[in-house]
Amino acid sequence: MGTATTLKWFTGVFEALLGIPFLGGAFIISNGWTPLFIMLILHIVTLFFSFKEIQNKYGSVLGIVTSVIGWIPVVGMIMHIVTALALLFDAARSRSVYRR
Secondary structure: OOHHHHHHHHHHHHHHHHOOOOHHHHHHHHOOOHHHHHHHHHHHHHHHHHHHOOOOOHHHHHHHHHHHHOOOHHHHHHHHHHHHHHHHHHHHHOOOOOOO
16 A cells, blocks of 8 residues: 555544534634645645645645635535545545555
């Protein structure tokens, strides 16, 4: 399993946790929206490795959009859930051209 796939699993799980109604929002607000910034950085890193390993990029791009608009209460929750599903689905089907 490549670095991009590992990062997709990791970011997908964390997006799912942030998408939990009320708990995800409370976690984000109580930490001053820092989790959104951290997830933005992680999605950018995942996108970089996806380019490097020639994998699908839609999950990471969706994650970047979600991190930017995730501060909007209901929209953010829905986006976190959709992004989590996209990333986890993509990680499960990952076939990298880059092999070690």
